[in-house]
Amino acid sequence: MPAVLTIDVSQAAIRPGQIFRQQLSYIPETGDLSEDPKSAEPVTIAVEYSFLKGVYLVKGKVSARMGMECGRCLEPFTHLLEAEFIEQYDTETVADESDSDANVVVAERIDLTQKVRAVLLGAVPMKPLCRDDCPGLCGTCGVPLAEATCGCVQDEIDPRLKDLAHLMEGLKKKGVE
């Protein structure tokens, strides 16, 4: 991720208690969000930060439009990922991070890269659906049922029991032969 995810909090340090807002954005690189993001749209982060009693409080709302594949019908679609975070950074932690090149300005900057990345990854659904009621594919002929109805008779067997049913059928046949 590029360095644009760093915020300069020096103004907040001068005015304790005051809330500052900043809008950040970046174009995700392939592999940033998932194996195959198919997304070139910018990720935006609305950041709110303030400083009080030696602690920076940073709130962020991350939004990203991400290309993914429906877990039921396998159609590609774009999904809006939204996630929020609240993080505290105490002045000592911030100073520690700048130890490598003891620069005061660096000490007043907070790098949100890792946070944003973690928050986005956490927001990616385990089984994305193009829509909540996506009917998926016909179990018999594979036609996407959202677009067409096939002539197949939909069997009422729970898909989890299907394998078992097949197995039973096979055993039955064997018994007859």
Ligand SMILES: [Zn+2]
């Ligand atoms: Zn779908």
Ligand SMILES: [Zn+2]
């Ligand atoms: Zn069918």
